[in-house]
Amino acid sequence: MYKYDQYDQAIVDARVDEFRDQVRRRMAGEITEDQFKPLRLMNGLYLQLHAYMLRVAIPYGTLDSRQMHMLAHIARKYDRDYGHFTTRQNIQYNWIKLEDAGDILADLATVEMHAIQTSGNCIRNISSDQYAGAAADEVADPRPWAELLRQWSTFHPEFSYLPRKFKIAVIASDEDRAAMRLHDIGIQLVERDGKLGAAFYVGGGMGRTPMVAPLIKDFVPIEDFLSYAEACLRVYNRYGRRDNIYKARIKILIHELGADEYRRQVEQEFAHVKSLGIDPPAAELERITAFFAPPAFEAGAADTVDRSDPDFAVWLDQNVKAHKQPGYAIVNISLKPVGGIPGDASSAQIDVMADLAEQYSFDELRVTHAQNIVLPHVAKRDLYAVWQKLVEADLASPNLDLISDIIACPGLDYCSLANARSIPVAQKIAQRFSDLDRQRTLGELKLKISGCINACGHHHAGHIGILGVDRKGTENYQLLLGGSGAEDTSLGKITGPGFDEDGVVDAIERVTDKYLELREGGERFLDTYRRVGFDPFKEAIYG
Amino acid sequence: MGELRFRDDEALEQPAVTLDAFLDQSNATAVRLEPDEDARLLIPHLDRLALVEIAFPKFRDGRGYSSARILREAGYKGELRAQGDVLVDQLREMRRCGFDSFAPEKPLDPAVVKTTLDRYDQVYQRAADAAVPVWKLRHG
Ligand code: HEM
Ligand code: SF4
Numbered sequence: 001m002y003k004y005d006q007y008d009q010a011i012v013d014a015r016v017d018e019f020r021d022q023v024r025r026r027m028a029g030e031i032t033e034d035q036f037k038p039l040r041l042m043n044g045l046y047l048q049l050h051a052y053m054l055r056v057a058i059p060y061g062t063l064d065s066r067q068m069h070m071l072a073h074i075a076r077k078y079d080r081d082y083g084h085f086t087t088r089q090n091i092q093y094n095w096i097k098l099e100d101a102g103d104i105l106a107d108l109a110t111v112e113m114h115a116i117q118t119s120g121n122c123i124r125n126i127s128s129d130q131y132a133g134a135a136a137d138e139v140a141d142p143r144p145w146a147e148l149l150r151q152w153s154t155f156h157p158e159f160s161y162l163p164r165k166f167k168i169a170v171i172a173s174d175e176d177r178a179a180m181r182l183h184d185i186g187i188q189l190v191e192r193d194g195k196l197g198a199a200f201y202v203g204g205g206m207g208r209t210p211m212v213a214p215l216i217k218d219f220v221p222i223e224d225f226l227s228y229a230e231a232c233l234r235v236y237n238r239y240g241r242r243d244n245i246y247k248a249r250i251k252i253l254i255h256e257l258g259a260d261e262y263r264r265q266v267e268q269e270f271a272h273v274k275s276l277g278i279d280p281p282a283a284e285l286e287r288i289t290a291f292f293a294p295p296a297f298e299a300g301a302a303d304t305v306d307r308s309d310p311d312f313a314v315w316l317d318q319n320v321k322a323h324k325q326p327g328y329a330i331v332n333i334s335l336k337p338v339g340g341i342p343g344d345a346s347s348a349q350i351d352v353m354a355d356l357a358e359q360y361s362f363d364e365l366r367v368t369h370a371q372n373i374v375l376p377h378v379a380k381r382d383l384y385a386v387w388q389k390l391v392e393a394d395l396a397s398p399n400l401d402l403i404s405d406i407i408a409c410p411g412l413d414y415c416s417l418a419n420a421r422s423i424p425v426a427q428k429i430a431q432r433f434s435d436l437d438r439q440r441t442l443g444e445l446k447l448k449i450s451g452c453i454n455a456c457g458h459h460h461a462g463h464i465g466i467l468g469v470d471r472k473g474t475e476n477y478q479l480l481l482g483g484s485g486a487e488d489t490s491l492g493k494i495t496g497p498g499f500d501e502d503g504v505v506d507a508i509e510r511v512t513d514k515y516l517e518l519r520e521g522g523e524r525f526l527d528t529y530r531r532v533g534f535d536p537f538k539e540a541i542y543g
Numbered sequence: 544m545g546e547l548r549f550r551d552d553e554a555l556e557q558p559a560v561t562l563d564a565f566l567d568q569s570n571a572t573a574v575r576l577e578p579d580e581d582a583r584l585l586i587p588h589l590d591r592l593a594l595v596e597i598a599f600p601k602f603r604d605g606r607g608y609s610s611a612r613i614l615r616e617a618g619y620k621g622e623l624r625a626q627g628d629v630l631v632d633q634l635r636e637m638r639r640c641g642f643d644s645f646a647p648e649k650p651l652d653p654a655v656v657k658t659t660l661d662r663y664d665q666v667y668q669r670a671a672d673a674a675v676p677v678w679k680l681r682h683g
Contacts, residue, residue: 038602038603157635158605234609237609238606
């Protein structure tokens, strides 16, 4: 894992001091709320329906047990004893007092954490593959490149007042576990002639106008990496629309210019920017990469697991994934117990996960964009012990990628922009399908819920998506089918008129029944949908 | 504090003219750029310019940051002024983009200006100022 040196620490410490001062000036009335807003937003502090919400950055979703314990401490001391892990691999606290914000940031800084640029119209926390460093299919660990981007983008003087927020994801596998092409810039590390480089996909995003990012450059070598990113951003900062907040994302610029014209402008800017000496020497990537060296795996560790406990075997099959190192496995901890709030964890649970990471996973954890937690490097002989401890902490739901592994945004329970509640719908769906055998029969089924068109819950990318809308003052839910945030990225299609809360649960059941009737061989829901198309499902829903 | 200047030379008295007027080959040595105007149009004329004033009608509009850097990258050495809705918490970024004078609409508190500008000793990236990025400090 990356460790701060004195420079990184000095920057984060200065930020704590700066934010304390900004809060003090706001509380003294020296600056208006309008002037304070972009400042607090650049520090992840939102004003929600009931209180301030603080979003803490977890760069590329990686953290160690000390940091995880700190997240528990903050939940306990400053919030209501829980935190909410988000689709951007961060954590949010929903009940923060403005006057505590400075102390929270100071506490975070003691464990090399911060809330820098977790909101606002700037380059946000960089996201990545939660299996980085553990997946067999990666060409390299993507996180050193993400860390390079983190440093480059932190307080970037030119890109702090962009037309709109800017999200970057970096992956290094053909299998996309990070919804890479639904980011403003999605980067996939690729190998060419034995050298690593970055493919740049630019202009994806969700929100009210979802778009899948087109490929802008197939291979950017490391020595040009930051210059190329700088050129992409400069074209956007200069020409992205500022007349209409709903058209301000880079996807709209690229859509209006066309990918070819945008590429031409970027190439032209790059030719100039490259002369400015923005790219650090190769030694800097090497320095960072050394922090991500594989842990000291035990050679020849036993590769077999005793499956005699049937409940354990179910969890093993559903939540545990193959590791590149023989004798090891990737453990997914589901934060989606039936009846729970997707992504929420109590401080006690956060502490349990931290302890497990320390004892069994080389002190590492990951947060996933599906709002779950990963222990990336667990020896197979320890799996049973880990599972038992997860069971005790109510963290062993064996439902990864099943219909109850729902992504849901905070919705009307918390969010001031919401049209409808997301959490109760997620709970009702999970309850309806609570029978695990039934879920397993349905197989991989990614269900995603947003409480409004902003799409924080990735509804466009759900195999089944739900979008909360406001219909004449009552909450109404539209159903979407056929989206995907994986390497086969696609956007869901709205089925037709919306439903009330119970109606949408019924409609989903009609869809899944139809799927079971139509599926062939080992097809997932998405495969069947793609094969037979929209109409059979539409008919099943509306009759 | 109305005006804030980080230059040793005398401030120019001449008013800044619009970009159109300037390109229309006036003899002006001071020009004002609106957010949507292309700073690169000035590049052929940099040696006769003593002041470029970049307008910030709204503090949220960040185009002027790119305009400033583009001028500095092209070798412009004259005064580069940010005028308008310029807030104290933006001074550091603006300084890093090459601005060396400020004409904020609302006066800034000099004490806050000083703490703001002195706060950070380190920067992560190269920009239009002389600050040395930490990767350079790490690797020499
Ligand atoms: C509760 C306070 C929140 C507010 C006010 C809020 C606001 C917004 C807005 C306005 C957008 C649309 C931006 C655009 O299209 O330009 C958006 C998108 C998004 N938000 Fe949130 N959000 C909140 C919470 C969350 C949470 C909890 C998550 C993670 C679980 C999240 C993740 C996202 C994602 C992934 C997108 C889509 C990004 C894209 O359009 O490409 N947000 N949010
Ligand atoms: S999708 Fe809408 S309701 Fe849900 S968190 Fe985002 S802004 Fe709020």
